[in-house]
Amino acid sequence: MYVCLCQGVTNETVSAAIVAGASTPKQVSAACGAGSECGRCCRTIRSIIDSVSTTTESGRGRRV
Numbered sequence: 772m773y774v775c776l777c778q779g780v781t782n783e784t785v786s787a788a789i790v791a792g793a794s795t796p797k798q799v800s801a802a803c804g805a806g807s808e809c810g811r812c813c814r815t816i817r818s819i820i821d822s823v824s825t826t827t828e829s830g831r832g833r834r835v
């Protein structure tokens with residue numbers, strides 16, 4: 772599913788950026804471009820950060 776229409780970024784790409792270490796919308800934007808234009812997708816990006824962080828927290832010991 773596309774998360775950022777301005778940049779054509781999908782939720783898989785955003786999730787990969789988060790797993791690779793991005794923990795804020797700004798860092799996700801730097802990693803894959805999502806949220807770097809109109810900003811309408813920032814709320815969705817934040818939700819994905821929360822979701823992926825919760826999922827990976829127990830498995831990788833990573834806390835955001």
Ligand code: FES
Pocket residue numbers: 774775776777778805806807808809810811812813
């Ligand atoms: S929809 Fe993501 S920056 Fe516009």
